[in-house]
Amino acid sequence: MSHIIDQRFVGTWKGSDQGQLNTGEVNHWIIKRTSDGLYFISFETHYNDGEIIRSEGEGIWFVENGYYYASRELEDELDCYQFVFLASNAIQFIDVEERNNKVYQFVDYKVIVN
Numbered sequence: 001m002s003h004i005i006d007q008r009f010v011g012t013w014k015g016s017d018q019g020q021l022n023t024g025e026v027n028h029w030i031i032k033r034t035s036d037g038l039y040f041i042s043f044e045t046h047y048n049d050g051e052i053i054r055s056e057g058e059g060i061w062f063v064e065n066g067y068y069y070a071s072r073e074l075e076d077e078l079d080c081y082q083f084v085f086l087a088s089n090a091i092q093f094i095d096v097e098e099r100n101n102k103v104y105q106f107v108d109y110k111v112i113v114n
Helices: none
Strands: 011-016 025-033 038-047 052-064 067-072 079-087 090-095 105-110
Antiparallel strands (some): 011 105, 025 038, 052 067, 067 079, 079 090
């Protein structure tokens, strides 16, 4: 079965977990999803003590059976999310697995690139 590239996801998006994943840190990212199923992501993790750590990564993404999947480079595990388009420029992602005994969700917002 070939993977589906839903063109609505293609482009540059930004998001944040609003500190819900790990206590004491807030993650922000910019992700560029391409029409050939690749993504490139830049992360910033802001800690309560003021420290900021930046990192970058890349991987593959696709949509299958109504779920969004992403896999980071050199990893075999797929992240799986339910998704809802709140608008053409806003996607809510809901992790299918609980993290820290709660539902992990976030919204990516499309960035207009000149």
